Amino acid sequence: MSLLELKNISKIYGDLKALDDVSFKVEKGDWVAIMGPSGSGKSTMMNIVGCMDKPSLGQVLLDGADISKESDKSLTNIRRDKIGLIFQQFHLVNYLTAVENVMVSQYYHSMPDEKEALAALERVGLKDRAKHLPSQLSGGEQQRVCIARALINYPEIVLADEPTGNLDEANENIVIDIFKQLHREGTTLIVVTHDPEVAEVAQRTLVLEHGRLAKEIVNPNFKD
Amino acid sequence: MLVALLAIAIGATILSGLVTIYYDVPRQMGAQFRNYGANMLLMPASADADFNEEAIEQAKSAVNKDLLVGAAPYRYESVTINDQPVIAAATNMDGAKAASPYWYVNGAWPTQNGEAMVGKSLAAVLGVKEGGTVSVIYKEEDAKEDDKGKTADFTVTGILETGGTEEDYIFISLEDMSALTGFGGRLDVAELSISASKDELQAIADKISTVSPAVSARLVKRVTQSETTVLTKLQALVFLVTSVVLLLTMICVATTMMAVVAERRKEIGLRKALGASNAGIIGEFMGEGLLLGGFGGLLGAGFGFAFAQAVSMNVFNSSISFRFIILPLTVLVSVAVTGLACLLPVRSATDVDPALVLKGE
Ligand SMILES: Nc1ncnc2c1ncn2[C@@H]1O[C@H](COP(=O)(O)OP(=O)(O)OP(=O)(O)O)[C@@H](O)[C@H]1O
Numbered sequence A: 001m002s003l004l005e006l007k008n009i010s011k012i013y014g015d016l017k018a019l020d021d022v023s024f025k026v027e028k029g030d031w032v033a034i035m036g037p038s039g040s041g042k043s044t045m046m047n048i049v050g051c052m053d054k055p056s057l058g059q060v061l062l063d064g065a066d067i068s069k070e071s072d073k074s075l076t077n078i079r080r081d082k083i084g085l086i087f088q089q090f091h092l093v094n095y096l097t098a099v100e101n102v103m104v105s106q107y108y109h110s111m112p113d114e115k116e117a118l119a120a121l122e123r124v125g126l127k128d129r130a131k132h133l134p135s136q137l138s139g140g141e142q143q144r145v146c147i148a149r150a151l152i153n154y155p156e157i158v159l160a161d162e163p164t165g166n167l168d169e170a171n172e173n174i175v176i177d178i179f180k181q182l183h184r185e186g187t188t189l190i191v192v193t194h195d196p197e198v199a200e201v202a203q204r205t206l207v208l209e210h211g212r213l214a215k216e217i218v219n220p221n222f223k224d
Numbered sequence B: 001m002l003v004a005l006l007a008i009a010i011g012a013t014i015l016s017g018l019v020t021i022y023y024d025v026p027r028q029m030g031a032q033f034r035n036y037g038a039n040m041l042l043m044p045a046s047a048d049a050d051f052n053e054e055a056i057e058q059a060k061s062a063v064n065k066d067l068l069v070g071a072a073p074y075r076y077e078s079v080t081i082n083d084q085p086v087i088a089a090a091t092n093m094d095g096a097k098a099a100s101p102y103w104y105v106n107g108a109w110p111t112q113n114g115e116a117m118v119g120k121s122l123a124a125v126l127g128v129k130e131g132g133t134v135s136v137i138y139k140e141e142d143a144k145e146d147d148k149g150k151t152a153d154f155t156v157t158g159i160l161e162t163g164g165t166e167e168d169y170i171f172i173s174l175e176d177m178s179a180l181t182g183f184g185g186r187l188d189v190a191e192l193s194i195s196a197s198k199d200e201l202q203a204i205a206d207k208i209s210t211v212s213p214a215v216s217a218r219l220v221k222r223v224t225q226s227e228t229t230v231l232t233k234l235q236a237l238v239f240l241v242t243s244v245v246l247l248l249t250m251i252c253v254a255t256t257m258m259a260v261v262a263e264r265r266k267e268i269g270l271r272k273a274l275g276a277s278n279a280g281i282i283g284e285f286m287g288e289g290l291l292l293g294g295f296g297g298l299l300g301a302g303f304g305f306a307f308a309q310a311v312s313m314n315v316f317n318s319s320i321s322f323r324f325i326i327l328p329l330t331v332l333v334s335v336a337v338t339g340l341a342c343l344l345p346v347r348s349a350t351d352v353d354p355a356l357v358l359k360g361e
């Protein structure tokens, strides 16, 4: 049984098919990149996988359970327990310090635990910035806080939408290194990106075009 | 947020201030009203009742000392002055002064026996002035034609203006009256001025009638009725103003909270994306709102008392008593008003779509 399976997923807005009959599988520990031009439906798909939206047609199986017909409330619970989210705009709470931002995620999941949150920041190399506010951190550092927050509750799947979209080359490499490390630790990663450099470090790349899955490329350069 | 806090604090100030005044107005106005004279009459319970000063003292003991503004016993007799038939009223001058503060005396009140105060119309008829002397002759009703009766001379210390029938009387002390007529202490009526509402007065009247059986106590309906009407209107006004202010507070808080929710839409979306349930979001915003309400209410209760005190000082010239009950009441109402005001904004917070965090904005 796959960790995640999309079966004939469509998302229809009026007469626009943002997703059109998309099917694929993600196994536990996979590292998948999703590419495609703007408006091809990447974010729409992430919303559905991330339990923030429901498909118009088709099934989403997470751990074998169909989540496409769940209520908003149980989707919230599934998202909280199984999904870690990394955003292009980081979305840190601006009046909370780095470590507190990580603890927000713990708060909704179980119990805030500062030690654990600090350990998560250490994993992304930000231990000495723990007490800084987002405004006192660089973009790369903010993204690492966002990653630490996504990882804190040991999600089954980490979803990243353009994680390096707002970062420079050096910070992009730091984030890629963190992803590599996560992959070695067995984390399942789905990364939406425009950037071929970010895509080619993944195991395989799914390419979306006009809401359809155009092709799937297994990355020849992938090193485990 | 600060604006909302301010709005709540102001609302609570008005609330607690007006409620304090609301409670205090009857007391304050009661004292004011007492300027308009007696509101209770004591009369003999029966024709042969022992209605004397002792009975009155006994009746007075049934009234809380703090509430009793004045008590004036009266004994009326028909006398003649310069061959004119005149009514002489004997009273306790201090009591009369207290019970009828609106009486205006040209000159001075009598302070000792042998002194009298003459009503304005009577003074005009007799042609007496302040400092003059009047000879009062008393004859018993069944006296013979040639009986000269008893005479007593009084120095007139003042001319009384009341706008009422009192202006036809001459006022002397009870002792002088007793010496002149030998009336033996039996009084005709006693006027009490008591600082109390109509219902309280009725209770006091009932109490007096049981405490001293010789006395029958009645309310001066004309006075108590109009007092009650004025108070009811005033309290209705206070209630109306308070309601309007609370409504405005609610609108202000609701608007502010709406703005806060709009401003924090992204954060709300993020929190939801991180797994916050709607209940959790509601709890957070409501908690914040209610805290705001509680704090604002507390502030307002303090300011409100100061406000009420200032109003009371300016309007009634007397200080106000702090009522502890108003503190929790104000806080409670503030919390309730804030809670109500937060309902709509909080609802809109739960409507935020967590997916917005993935939208490139
Ligand atoms: N809520 C919505 N209502 C209507 N149309 C929508 C909605 N959300 C997305 N769309 C449309 O669906 C299509 C796919 O949008 P999506 O955000 O998934 O694109 P994307 O691949 O993430 O693009 P980008 O690379 O610019 O982020 C777009 O044409 C978009 O306009």
Ligand SMILES: [Mg+2]
Pocket: A042, A043, A044, B358, B360
């Ligand atoms: Mg997108």
